Amino acid sequence: MIDHPRILALDTSSQVSSVALCQAEMLVAESALNLRSTHSQSLLAQIDALLVAAGWTLGDLDLLAVVVGPGAFTGVRIGVATIKGLAQVLNLPIVSVSSLAAVAMNLPLLSRPVCVLIDARKKEVYTQQFQQQEGFPRPLSQAGVITPQKVLAELPGNVCFVGDGVAVYRDIILGHGFEPQSMAPACSHAIQASKVAALALFDYSRGLTQRAEQVVPTYIRPSDAELNRQNSNNG
Amino acid sequence: MIDHPRILALDTSSQVSSVALCQAEMLVAESALNLRSTHSQSLLAQIDALLVAAGWTLGDLDLLAVVVGPGAFTGVRIGVATIKGLAQVLNLPIVSVSSLAAVAMNLPLLSRPVCVLIDARKKEVYTQQFQQQEGFPRPLSQAGVITPQKVLAELPGNVCFVGDGVAVYRDIILGHGFEPQSMAPACSHAIQASKVAALALFDYSRGLTQRAEQVVPTYIRPSDAELNRQNSNNG
Numbered sequence: 001m002i003d004h005p006r007i008l009a010l011d012t013s014s015q016v017s018s019v020a021l022c023q024a025e026m027l028v029a030e031s032a033l034n035l036r037s038t039h040s041q042s043l044l045a046q047i048d049a050l051l052v053a054a055g056w057t058l059g060d061l062d063l064l065a066v067v068v069g070p071g072a073f074t075g076v077r078i079g080v081a082t083i084k085g086l087a088q089v090l091n092l093p094i095v096s097v098s099s100l101a102a103v104a105m106n107l108p109l110l111s112r113p114v115c116v117l118i119d120a121r122k123k124e125v126y127t128q129q130f131q132q133q134e135g136f137p138r139p140l141s142q143a144g145v146i147t148p149q150k151v152l153a154e155l156p157g158n159v160c161f162v163g164d165g166v167a168v169y170r171d172i173i174l175g176h177g178f179e180p181q182s183m184a185p186a187c188s189h190a191i192q193a194s195k196v197a198a199l200a201l202f203d204y205s206r207g208l209t210q211r212a213e214q215v216v217p218t219y220i221r222p223s224d225a226e227l228n229r230q231n232s233n234n235g
Numbered sequence: 236m237i238d239h240p241r242i243l244a245l246d247t248s249s250q251v252s253s254v255a256l257c258q259a260e261m262l263v264a265e266s267a268l269n270l271r272s273t274h275s276q277s278l279l280a281q282i283d284a285l286l287v288a289a290g291w292t293l294g295d296l297d298l299l300a301v302v303v304g305p306g307a308f309t310g311v312r313i314g315v316a317t318i319k320g321l322a323q324v325l326n327l328p329i330v331s332v333s334s335l336a337a338v339a340m341n342l343p344l345l346s347r348p349v350c351v352l353i354d355a356r357k358k359e360v361y362t363q364q365f366q367q368q369e370g371f372p373r374p375l376s377q378a379g380v381i382t383p384q385k386v387l388a389e390l391p392g393n394v395c396f397v398g399d400g401v402a403v404y405r406d407i408i409l410g411h412g413f414e415p416q417s418m419a420p421a422c423s424h425a426i427q428a429s430k431v432a433a434l435a436l437f438d439y440s441r442g443l444t445q446r447a448e449q450v451v452p453t454y455i456r457p458s459d460a461e462l463n464r465q466n467s468n469n470g
Contacts, residue, residue, distance in 0.1 A: 016262060027269050028269050030265075030266065030267040031266040031288075032266075034263050107343060110345065135420035181368075184344055184370075185343055187260065187427075187432070192422075198421065198422040
């Protein structure tokens with residue numbers, strides 16, 4: 001294990017693609033782009049531009065980190081494929097990071113439980129509850145995909161909300177009796193790759209890394225393509 | 236006032252220079268560079284690269300936001316001068332943002348008071364206490380520059396700490412009886428320009444903008460150059 005590993009971290013599980021270069025806990029460079037286009041067109045260029053800005057090359061890297069979902073299928077696939085490719089070429093370890101835990105990093109030090117809501121389209125959210133503990137979110141529940149109404153019906157009254165699903169379902173959250181002060185402000189919903197790097201460093205320090213072939217996306221629910229195939233098989 | 240203003244926000248008050256483009260509350264693009272060089276060499280290039288990535292031009296902007304300090308003298312001067320130049324050329328309003336409030340944005344939803352500590356060198360910190368309220372930090376005290384020991388002696392026991400001074404003075408904070416769980420994790424100390432934009436949008440919505448000639452840096456303490464001049468005048 002390297003003392004102050006140089007980390008490339010990325011998240012493409014939502015519409016915003018975020019890439020960060022960190023040396024251990026120190027941020028070196030970070031960029032976030034909300035391009036409304038497929039990440040495949042821009043992700044490698046974004047990584048390359050960041051390396052140039054930092055004066056780093058791919059050969060300087062010690063550790064790779066990627067958000068494996070849940071989130072947008074295509075985005076997750078592109079992020080995971082890109083990191084796996086880099087890991088194989090550079091012979092580097094990977095840490096897989098949950099999008100839900102990465103979003104929870106945006107509400108540090110809260111003593112109340114944190115409920116992450118990521119918009120999953122189709123009137124559902126990806127959701128999980130966490131408790132902040134020593135700088136990192138510890139899961140209080142399993143990750144799931146469910147309607148916001150079902151999530152909200154089972155939450156404790158003192159919970160706080162964060163994630164892009166909060167903006168989408170704000171009125172429904174209020175309708176269930178939660179206060180406006182329980183919802184993180186709009187600028188706190190997006191995943192930051194530098195926080196993905198922080199989660200990865202924590203796992204790395206405990207030896208919890210993976211080889212490229214071990215990294216798999218976390219979709220939680222089957223893709224439309226799989227659902228269509230299942231339906232046609234059943235029909 | 237424009238409904239969904241296109242905002243350019245920047246912070247160069249610390250070693251990390253952060254630039255963001257937002258349309259109202261929506262992040263369009265953001266970059267952060269920790270270059271250990273003077274911001275003057277890279278800031279305009281960083282702004283330009285972000286505009287290109289977003290597909291925007293300077294002519295698309297409606298509002299400018301800048302962190303006016305307190306912080307590194309040279310960095311603050313470069314950020315303020317750059318924004319004032321852009322405001323004059325583009326005839327745009329500016330919102331001045333405090334570095335201390337911008338850092339406090341990194342601890343949303345806390346019910347406990349937030350104490351921001353920004354390393355001011357010379358064994359001092361820039362500091363201010365805030366209470367989070369409806370998504371924004373409200374000042375509980377005046378901004379000041381003071382030794383961390385003096386700050387810590389007067390704080391309530393339930394306070395939380397954030398800012399790059401926390402990493403520098405961690406042992407002193409612990410020595411004053413505050414828990415490790417009262418300190419934000421390392422990845423939460425840096426100012427994000429997207430949060431500067433959020434603070435600016437809040438002021439903009441209340442008509443609190445300035446013209447270029449009204450924007451002045453907030454140094455709190457005199458620069459070394461001024462101290463030297465005062466000393467030589469007195470000597």
